[in-house]
Amino acid sequence: MIEFINVSKVYKNGTKALNDINISIDKGEFVFIVGHSGAGKSTLIKLLLKEVEPTSGKIILDGMDITKVKNRKIPYIRRKVGVVFQDFRLLPNKTVYENVAFAMEIIGAHPAEINRRVPTVLNMVELDDKANDYPDQLSGGEHQRVAIARAIVNNPPVLIADEPTGNLDPDTAWEIMKIMKNINRRGTTVLMATHAKDIVDCMKRRVVALEDGKIVRDEEKGVYEYEF
Amino acid sequence: MNMSFRIFKNVLKQGFQGMWRNRGMGIASVGSITAVLIILGMVLIMILSINNIVSETQSKFDEIQVFLEDDIKEKNIDTIGNKIKSSDGVKDVKFLTKDEAMKDMKEDWGEEGGLLEGLEDENPLPNSYIIQLKDIEYADAVVENIKGMKGIEEVKYYRDIIENLLSTANYIRITGVIIIIILMAVSVFIISNTIKITVTARKREVNIMKYVGATNGYIRGPFIIEGILLGLIGAILSILIVNYGYDYLFKIINEKLYVIFTVYLVAPHALLKDISIMFIAIGVGIGTLGSLVSLKRFLNV
Numbered sequence: 058m059i060e061f062i063n064v065s066k067v068y069k070n071g072t073k074a075l076n077d078i079n080i081s082i083d084k085g086e087f088v089f090i091v092g093h094s095g096a097g098k099s100t101l102i103k104l105l106l107k108e109v110e111p112t113s114g115k116i117i118l119d120g121m122d123i124t125k126v127k128n129r130k131i132p133y134i135r136r137k138v139g140v141v142f143q144d145f146r147l148l149p150n151k152t153v154y155e156n157v158a159f160a161m162e163i164i165g166a167h168p169a170e171i172n173r174r175v176p177t178v179l180n181m182v183e184l185d186d187k188a189n190d191y192p193d194q195l196s197g198g199e200h201q202r203v204a205i206a207r208a209i210v211n212n213p214p215v216l217i218a219d220e221p222t223g224n225l226d227p228d229t230a231w232e233i234m235k236i237m238k239n240i241n242r243r244g245t246t247v248l249m250a251t252h253a254k255d256i257v258d259c260m261k262r263r264v265v266a267l268e269d270g271k272i273v274r275d276e277e278k279g280v281y282e283y284e285f
Numbered sequence: 286m287n288m289s290f291r292i293f294k295n296v297l298k299q300g301f302q303g304m305w306r307n308r309g310m311g312i313a314s315v316g317s318i319t320a321v322l323i324i325l326g327m328v329l330i331m332i333l334s335i336n337n338i339v340s341e342t343q344s345k346f347d348e349i350q351v352f353l354e355d356d357i358k359e360k361n362i363d364t365i366g367n368k369i370k371s372s373d374g375v376k377d378v379k380f381l382t383k384d385e386a387m388k389d390m391k392e393d394w395g396e397e398g399g400l401l402e403g404l405e406d407e408n409p410l411p412n413s414y415i416i417q418l419k420d421i422e423y424a425d426a427v428v429e430n431i432k433g434m435k436g437i438e439e440v441k442y443y444r445d446i447i448e449n450l451l452s453t454a455n456y457i458r459i460t461g462v463i464i465i466i467i468l469m470a471v472s473v474f475i476i477s478n479t480i481k482i483t484v485t486a487r488k489r490e491v492n493i494m495k496y497v498g499a500t501n502g503y504i505r506g507p508f509i510i511e512g513i514l515l516g517l518i519g520a521i522l523s524i525l526i527v528n529y530g531y532d533y534l535f536k537i538i539n540e541k542l543y544v545i546f547t548v549y550l551v552a553p554h555a556l557l558k559d560i561s562i563m564f565i566a567i568g569v570g571i572g573t574l575g576s577l578v579s580l581k582r583f584l585n586v
């Protein structure tokens with residue numbers, strides 16, 4: 058589903074953010090990306106979202122080489138990848154329902170399809186009863202659940218989350234993880250960058266550890282880090 | 286309803302919303318476009334009217350008209366006539382009596398000819414010779430030859446007038462073009478700032494749209510629609526103002542009996558279609574350009 062082949066990224070100012078990265082992620086996998094601040098986790102995600110271009114190497118997404126694509130093709134790549142950020146990024150003047158429907162309107166979905174799909178997704182993130190609330194009436198965890206609903210409403214094969222629990226207390230973070238797990242169980246490939254040690258250790262999923270832009274560890278059912 | 290139509294409807298709706306939410310700056314934008322187009326309209330009318338006068342006058346270009354004093358003796362009329370005939374470059378000479386002159390004038394004025402009714406008895410128009418030249422080159426020599434002869438009241442020829450008119454028209458054209466270009470640039474600037482405000486207000490939304498996979502067209506569309514709408518409103522306002530304003534002015538000039546003036550002026554409404562097409566094209570052009578400038582500077586998708 059996702060493949061990085063000898064990918065390096067050097068930013069314009071000379072920062073080497075990623076150095077010869079090789080990862081292959083299968084359809085339906087759940088993968089944690091861990092590493093210290095500045096290790097290159099967000100850069101990896103930005104490469105998949107076509108927000109930055111790799112300096113060298115090749116990136117394959119859903120069977121398609123996305124290393125070099127025309128600008129006007131980028132939106133169609135992004136439709137294959139639902140994305141969730143630490144800071145939620147909801148529209149304050151739209152209700153929960155409208156925030157989620159927004160993602161469907163943008164790609165020209167049929168209103169009947171929107172009316173059918175949005176409640177389904179809100180049910181998946183357990184927000185049925187908050188459909189008509191505005192973001193300022195929601196808790197942090199609820200914010201993130203709306204963001205997740207928006208990310209998956211168009212049924213992307215991949216869900217990417219950059220520190221989705223970074224702004225949440227541990228209990229709320231676990232609610233989010235439960236939802237992410239459910240989404241993964243339905244077949245969506247999940248890629249999650251995180252600092253949350255206890256979550257990674259408990260989930261027993263594949264862990265890719267980055268350090269200074271290099272992969273230092275990549276194991277099934279891994280843990281956040283080993284004690285020495 | 287298919288997908289692309291829904292997308293288009295969404296874009297259009299957001300464009301209208303953007304304009305409405307940002308109506309303060311929108312008024313400034315519309316005002317600036319309206320001002321440019323009104324000035325353009327004035328310059329156009331002036332130039333076209335001058336062109337009318339020039340072409341009207343140009344047909345008399347190779348003529349010299351020699352007006353004679355009213356109390357001239359029969360003998361002097363002949364002397365002057367012979368002198369003219371003997372000048373170099375004269376093709377034909379015609380004597381035009383007071384009465385004929387009056388008749389011609391009535392014809393020239395057409396419907397307004399009635400205004401001259403009752404003037405026949407004390408006809409103020411003089412007798413005159415109308416000289417046809419072989420070539421305009423000879424004009425100065427012929428005039429020099431007969432100037433100062435007894436019984437001649439005035440020698441009128443059109444070269445000076447035409448040159449004056451042409452240089453005035455040119456002057457208006459050049460100043461007009463400069464003013465219009467400056468004002469257009471100002472309008473583009475004002476519009477790009479208006480759109481910038483909408484862009485800033487929607488930055489968050491645009492960012493989300495980007496991640497959800499909205500196309501560039503979908504993201505840029507509403508801003509360009511807003512620019513086009515501002516341009517269109519400005520164009521429609523200026524078309525109305527120029528059309529009715531000029532109609533009003535024309536009537537005033539006509540009522541004050543400056544008929545001689547108005548026969549040369551472009552008739553009101555005659556330009557309505559051309560001006561409408563032109564103004565809408567320019568207004569929409571300025572609006573679109575303003576949006577594009579703004580998007581290039583403030584929105585990287």
Ligand SMILES: Nc1ncnc2c1ncn2[C@@H]1O[C@H](COP(=O)(O)OP(=O)(O)OP(=O)(O)O)[C@@H](O)[C@H]1O
Pocket residue numbers: 068069070072073074092093094095096097098099100101
């Ligand atoms: N746009 C940029 N221009 C230049 N350097 C950048 C840019 N973005 C990131 N970097 C640098 O690249 C390196 C990797 O950054 P990245 O954001 O990928 O780290 P991260 O692992 O996500 O860190 P964190 O855990 O703090 O989010 C850092 O040294 C960072 O300073």
Ligand SMILES: [Mg+2]
Pocket residue numbers: 098099100219
């Ligand atoms: Mg990061």
